[in-house]
Amino acid sequence: MEDVGGDRLAVDAGLRARAARVIPGGLYGHQNVASLPRGYPQFMSHGLGSRVWDVDGNEYIDLMCSYGPVLLGHRHPRVDEAVARQAALADCQNGPSPRMVELAEAMTDSVDHADWAIFSKNGTDATTQCVTIARAATAKRKILVATGAYHGAAPWCTPGPSGVLPEDRAHLIQYRYNDLASVEAAASAAGDDLAGIVVSPIRHDIGVDLELPDPVFATGLRALCDRTGAVLILDDVRCGLRLHHGSSWEPIGVAPDLSAWSKAIANGYALGAVLGRASLADAVRSIYTTGSFWFAAVSMAASLATLQVLDEEDTVGRTVKIGTMLREGLAEQASARGLEVSLSGPVQMPFLSFAGDDTFALANVFAQRSILGGVYLHPRHNWFVSGAMDEDDLARVLDVTESAFDEVAASS
Ligand SMILES: Cc1ncc(COP(=O)(O)O)c(C=O)c1O
Incomplete structure (x- = not known):
């Protein structure tokens, strides 16, 4: 069984245990990862450009941008x-x-x-x-x-x-x-x-x-x-x-x-x-x-x-360009595996859903594989493309989503 928590999130686990004692529910509001698949860190350390790091030092390409506030990239x-x-x-x-x-x-x-x-x-x-x-x-x-x-x-x-x-x-x-x-x-x-x-x-x-x-x-x-x-x-x-x-x-x-x-x-x-x-x-x-x-x-x-x-920096233009490539890449990967997906919203604020996935079971498999591969996205909330994301980041994201779609195909 892959280590979705364990050693990979050891520091995070310690903070969660302390939080549970002094913060009701361990955390309130939309950033509580209790509703996300196992493997998501609760506590973050820092960010730079298109990347964020959790308290255990795991690095992620950030497709949530702090749920919207980070537009130009972290620490521009x-x-x-x-x-x-x-x-x-x-x-x-x-x-x-x-x-x-x-x-x-x-x-x-x-x-x-x-x-x-x-x-x-x-x-x-x-x-x-x-x-x-x-x-x-x-x-x-x-x-x-x-x-x-x-x-x-x-x-x-x-x-x-x-x-x-x-x-x-x-x-x-x-x-x-x-x-x-x-x-x-x-x-x-x-x-x-x-x-x-x-x-x-x-x-x-x-x-x-x-x-x-x-x-x-x-x-x-x-x-x-x-x-x-x-x-x-x-x-x-x-x-x-x-x-x-x-x-x-x-x-x-x-x-x-x-x-x-x-x-x-x-x-x-x-x-x-x-x-x-x-x-x-x-x-x-x-x-x-x-x-x-x-x-x-x-x-x-x-x-x-x-x-x-x-x-x-023409941030809107840049995020539209990368967002369009992201959408096209995801659509191609899903279709190559016979997976019926919907990619909706503006390309720089995309949302991915799987046909018939009312319980988000497939979206959760996809999100879990992505977080373990170093891509921070969300199974039920729209994502955000930042102006700091470049074509290398995109290639890395698509590498990870390729195996995420494989896992969805295997589980559906
Ligand atoms: C459309 C919209 N309106 C209002 C809000 C509330 O903003 P805040 O969380 O900063 O209070 C949000 C937050 O996600 C939002 O997406």
Whole structure:
């Protein structure tokens, strides 16, 4: 039997045992590897470029990018430099540094629909602020959300029911992604109490194939909001800057009223942002929104550097190129073994699923073989291609996925 844990993850095992005593469940949230096949390390040591290392020193090509925040690659030198420069001055002070104004200028310059920006720390901060601003602006209560969509871990949106009151969700009405008729029905149910519609740029629900937006759906949402006065909120937390240097719906010509950002905007440093159009600035002024660390300068310096590198290195173009080669390679390998797979989503945020694999048994075999071979990917969540991944990394990934598909074929 291959060593999927044992000596290979000995240091990790020690940390897990200690964690189990002082951290409920050993770990909370999406980074708990208890739901992944055996062989995944729980604790990581460091990263560089396209690679990450666990606490036992095992090296992996990183196809999860910290679940989205790392876009340019780990410890990108330009971002590191900006961070060190700012950290030598100050991070958390009695007031923000000039970086805040510079960043608001940079983001409103690069995102078409944005006239102003506010900053926070996480995606949940940003999506929750969007909902609050929409309600403040309209003095209405109902918010439309897509069934199964993830917008964060606050009571209004967390997927887990424990500790959540029906009242926390009392004014949410669900629609189906890419189904305009279901949005119209939800809007009718809201009557004259509709404050806003939250939508993600693509459908990226956990465990199901990703769906690109139907332009008819996206333009239909815009038209509905124009007709009713509801606020169109684009949750760009996961896709933002990966698909386009601007709002992710700019390429299909649909401008939201508000957009929520986090994850990749500071290449791994903690930062959230809401961008919006001028007519909503008064609503922002009217709400009380703040946080002890929301004005800290280091992550804003990281974000400014990230925005510059994104253009200079054409990160979107590079990840599309490598992502396309990855998709083609995976499709070829699966088909050579007679395995029916679906490869969905934008190529730089790919998702792989096996036909009929409702329990993820095959996806788990694939993921386990990959992690043991030194490729960090996920069986149920979309992957992320970083700008640091090059053709050598890709060749190494495809080497490993070749044997992962062999094992799936043998087990199916
Ligand atoms: C689309 C989307 N919105 C919001 C969030 C919440 O972001 P955070 O985990 O930073 O609070 C996430 C996180 O995965 C996300 O993918």
